[in-house]
Amino acid sequence: MVQNPKNVPLLDINRSNQIHRDEFIEALTEVVDSGRFLFGPDVVALEEEVAKYSESDHAIGCASGSDALLLALMALGIGPGDEVIVPSFTFFASVSCITRLGATPIFADIRPDTFNIDVGHMESLITDRTRAVIPVHLFGQCAEIDRICQIAAEHDIPVIEDAAQAIGAAYHSRPAGSWGLVGCFSFYPTKNLGGMGDGGMMTSGDEEMADRLRLFAGHGMRPRYYHQVVGINSRLDTFQAAVLRVKLRHLGDAVEKRSAIAERYNGLLKDHQLVGEDQLTLPFVDPSAFHVWNQYSIRVAGGQRDAMRAHLAEQGVGSEIYYPVPMHQQECFQYLGVDGSSLPQTELAAAEILNLPIFPGLTDSEQERVVDSISSFYHQSARAAA
Numbered sequence: 366m367v368q369n370p371k372n373v374p375l376l377d378i379n380r381s382n383q384i385h386r387d388e389f390i391e392a393l394t395e396v397v398d399s400g401r402f403l404f405g406p407d408v409v410a411l412e413e414e415v416a417k418y419s420e421s422d423h424a425i426g427c428a429s430g431s432d433a434l435l436l437a438l439m440a441l442g443i444g445p446g447d448e449v450i451v452p453s454f455t456f457f458a459s460v461s462c463i464t465r466l467g468a469t470p471i472f473a474d475i476r477p478d479t480f481n482i483d484v485g486h487m488e489s490l491i492t493d494r495t496r497a498v499i500p501v502h503l504f505g506q507c508a509e510i511d512r513i514c515q516i517a518a519e520h521d522i523p524v525i526e527d528a529a530q531a532i533g534a535a536y537h538s539r540p541a542g543s544w545g546l547v548g549c550f551s552f553y554p555t556k557n558l559g560g561m562g563d564g565g566m567m568t569s570g571d572e573e574m575a576d577r578l579r580l581f582a583g584h585g586m587r588p589r590y591y592h593q594v595v596g597i598n599s600r601l602d603t604f605q606a607a608v609l610r611v612k613l614r615h616l617g618d619a620v621e622k623r624s625a626i627a628e629r630y631n632g633l634l635k636d637h638q639l640v641g642e643d644q645l646t647l648p649f650v651d652p653s654a655f656h657v658w659n660q661y662s663i664r665v666a667g668g669q670r671d672a673m674r675a676h677l678a679e680q681g682v683g684s685e686i687y688y689p690v691p692m693h694q695q696e697c698f699q700y701l702g703v704d705g706s707s708l709p710q711t712e713l714a715a716a717e718i719l720n721l722p723i724f725p726g727l728t729d730s731e732q733e734r735v736v737d738s739i740s741s742f743y744h745q746s747a748r749a750a751a
């Protein structure tokens with residue numbers, strides 16, 4: 366497909382990767398020549414680097430962010446009859462890890478401003494069957510992880526952080542993934558630290574837990590051909606680790622660029638007078654949070670979100686809805702019988718949210734095109750109403 370050069374993509378992974386092409390080729394050549402495609406030195410080095418970056422004592426590579434979450438719950442021994450509290454407004458993998466083990470997800474509502482878990486609602490859902498809570502650091506901003514960990518500790522419930530979108534994010538200057546018993550990261554190509562395929566990582570400050578995570582990720586096998594538990598096969602391969610080590614060196618710079626783009630959107634949207642109760646709501650940054658801007662998410666009021674998105678598409682401007690269908694409304698979770706009356710902010714967010722293009726390499730003129738297109742949408746509707 367030939368791209369119209371005037372189109373603004375939601376995401377252009379190549380643009381971010383091309384500038385590091387020589388570094389990738391050099392790192393990958395070393396892997397090819399080493400022949401150590403699994404358990405290679407880059408995997409060990411990346412685990413050490415991510416542990417350090419996330420201020421965790423241990424980090425264990427695995428095949429994906431989804432596996433990281435599943436392995437965390439497997440290592441906790443979660444199964445049928447157990448409840449795990451999780452937001453409904455999240456990506457599927459935050460919830461499927463619970464149901465795959467036969468446990469029951471208990472859906473918490475979100476804060477309307479940050480889209481992250483509503484801690485008061487979370488607390489009200491704790492029962493004597495609650496075995497874990499999975500706060501999600503959505504869009505690159507930490508949930509109120511200090512309060513979450515405090516409440517969970519009072520009830521002796523482990524916290525598993527879904528930090529798939531939030532590597533490098535922090536709360537009170539302490540990194541995502543270092544607060545809970547386990548931090549789960551994804552290296553899916555669209556994430557802030559994105560590989561060239563799938564990959565994931567689990568962090569933990571608990572040595573025994575870290576050891577169990579490694580055991581479960583390797584078929585529960587220890588020593589060779591002696592299986593202590595039924596684990597899965599989930600490995601981060603050396604090619605991905607080599608690529609990710611290159612990208613980790615540039616992650617700080619990439620986050621600065623994302624942050625500058627977010628600031629600029631805020632300014633442009635305000636300047637065009639598009640912000641207000643009957644128009645757009647800008648992303649809210651919790652003053653305790655260091656936001657890494659995996660997504661730039663606005664709310665579109667007045668039931669106009671889908672029409673605006675169609676207008677942007679017509680103008681060649683990419684946008685996306687993360688997430689259009691909350692988990693409690695998914696077909697595969699209907700058996701849970703959750704009606705949504707306790708999740709009003711979740712349902713409202715799904716109806717109003719719109720994610721705009723944000724990636725290192727997005728140009729100033731492209732950002733202006735995005736904002737001009739939003740502006741023309743409102744002018745067009747105003748004309749239609751007149």
Ligand SMILES: *Cc1c(COP(=O)(O)O)cnc(C)c1O
Pocket residue numbers: 429430431432455456458459501527529530550551552553563564565
């Ligand atoms: C991407 C993502 C995952 C899953 O990661 P994969 O590496 O794609 O398996 C889990 N949770 C959230 C919130 C995500 O955004």
